[in-house]
Amino acid sequence: MQAIHVQNSLTRQKELFKPIEEGYVGLYVCGPTVYSDVHLGNCRTFVSFDVIYRYLRFAGYKVRYIRNITDVGHLEGDADSDAEDKISKKARLEKLEPMEVVQHYTLGFHDMMQLFNTLPPSIEPRATGHIIEQIEMIDQILANGYAYEANGSVYFDTPKYIAEGKPYGTLSGRVVEDLLQESRTNLKNQDEKRSPSDFALWIKADERHLMRWPSKWSIGFPGWHLECSAMSRKYLGAEFDIHGGGNDLKFPHHENEIAQNVGACSHGGARYWLHTNMLLMNGRKMSKSDGNTITPLQLLTGESEHVSKGFSPMVIRFFILQAHYSSTLDLTDDGLIAAEKGYHRLMEAQRNLLALSTTATSGALDVEIEDGISKLYEHMNDDFNTPRTLAALFDLSSKINGLAGGQIGLDKIGAAVLDRLKTEFVSFTQEVLGLLPTESAGGNSAVLEGLMSLILDIRKQARNDKNWNTADKIRDTLAELDVEVKDAKDGSTWTIK
Ligand SMILES: [Zn+2]
Structure with missing residues (x-):
């Protein structure tokens, strides 16, 4: 334990x-x-x-x-x-x-x-x-x-x-x-x-x-x-x-x-x-009365003056985990854009890692990699320090990308250590931090289902409020993405064409 x-x-x-x-x-x-x-x-x-x-x-x-x-x-x-x-x-x-x-x-x-x-x-x-x-x-x-x-x-x-x-x-x-x-x-x-x-x-x-x-x-x-x-x-x-x-x-x-x-x-x-601790926005306490506020939905859709675009749930999750839970977290558009880049870099490293293979039984990098893996545990054991855990994953990522890009020879890592790296890297990213690759949000996964039911709820609300602009915008944007929405008396259904 x-x-x-x-x-x-x-x-x-x-x-x-x-x-x-x-x-x-x-x-x-x-x-x-x-x-x-x-x-x-x-x-x-x-x-x-x-x-x-x-x-x-x-x-x-x-x-x-x-x-x-x-x-x-x-x-x-x-x-x-x-x-x-x-x-x-x-x-x-x-x-x-x-x-x-x-x-x-x-x-x-x-x-x-x-x-x-x-x-x-x-x-x-x-x-x-x-x-x-x-x-x-x-x-x-x-x-x-x-x-x-x-x-x-x-x-x-x-x-x-x-x-x-x-x-x-x-x-x-x-x-x-x-x-x-x-x-x-x-x-x-x-x-x-x-x-x-x-x-x-x-x-x-x-x-x-x-x-x-x-x-x-x-x-x-x-x-x-x-x-x-x-x-x-x-x-x-x-x-x-x-x-x-x-x-x-x-x-x-x-x-x-x-x-x-x-x-x-x-x-x-x-x-x-x-x-x-508290979530701030642009350095200030969120407050409805002075407009310094954003809802989760607005953050997802980008329909707010405080963000330049919408961000995916996984990017927002990544952004949240970049701060320790007991520190204040300051939400800014720049911070979210940086988090988006960070999230994609992490997922790319994960993809690169899973494609790696080696015939070496041991290599010069083995100790360093094992060290990097133990850092993941060390940081999570230290009051669940997610920002440091992410930093440790990025340290490992630069080695992974070096191996994948050929800058570091594959003979520098042993097969057993590579296997362990794959298991631990994916476990910490997905199981512990809960950061899933975007592609697993494809098909009919729970995330996609949740997202679509949310979007259709917003559209239904817009229609109820006779806000036709928003309702049509949602339908048209979905159509551009080849998602067909069918309206029926008891609600709307959707299919990917
Ligand atoms: Zn209570």
Whole structure:
């Protein structure tokens, strides 16, 4: 088994990863709230954890990977009570069942994840499917004295929890005194709470709230933070190995998760917390309000003022992996164009490598090649350092291209080393980093299917919006590529001529 070191947000140290049970890893990652199309920042997070999941499996672990779907409880502005549930609000505004909203955006999310070649998690539990477990957890927290009921809602009692010396603020680095004194001015309708730092475990539903369940406290719904505590405990145990998510979730979401876990059963959940960093664009935070934003779709189609053209999912994946998951990643058109070149160079080296053969039993380059291969492991073992792993693949690529181009004689490499190089190079590129050659996106592969269903969805939406220009442009461009689209009452189908 590889000795993997991870940067643990909980201790702020790089630590040797030791699973609770030898050979097994429990991995929980906070999934999307499915009330809108998945953001590019989320795509970055899920691609990053996909590589972590892939490498742990590659290193020989049996991994149970849980990535939830938040389909209730996530309130606008992340505040409690007065704010509205994101999904409930969308459903009310669009006159849909909340579960229609959930289904629509869950499918879109899955399409996008498939496009970026991320592996599906072992279990993808939904918050609404675990109301009983969440109510059970509230019962335990109440019984242990760390929560109180007020007017049909239940709140976590942070001052009491903190007074007993329990860990609050450790993960996010927030100072407990500041948390307790946070101003009430930005918190509306919070008079039910004993302290502004308290957070909701159960929220009594008001009449406009569409998603509601009966409980002994009120007809209501669970607080957003609770689902991850309840579902990680259910599928991975009270104590498990790795919890991941975007670093914007450290506070309050992850801090509150730990408090709930400790409050319910004295275990804080995960031993190692891994956080992905922010995705920037042109050096600035992405923000809808000032237009400095781009959706995954716009990035794929090139229909945005921020990019000169569209980029393939594999190029975008390559671009994401060029930064370490814990560093900020700055999206720029130049950066994407460079990533496109890099991706193609890597794929070309892979093609060249697979065509190589030698009759030598050993060669002068053997040690150097073996060294280069061990660097791949070394860098992935070092907190899943994908940029360094890519750099090591490029070091090997220059040798490969030299061998393929005749600048280096094929007698310089032994057959056994060449075989190993082929296996390891392809494994790291495709299995670990998940970078597939473009040609495998041909035919009727899953990637092509996903891409086409996405494109036809956009066209359908354009037709619904009577945006004939976009709809026709998509049909005509596909026709130029010999893809024929047939429209029928129940949807469109496509064939390659
Ligand atoms: Zn979560």
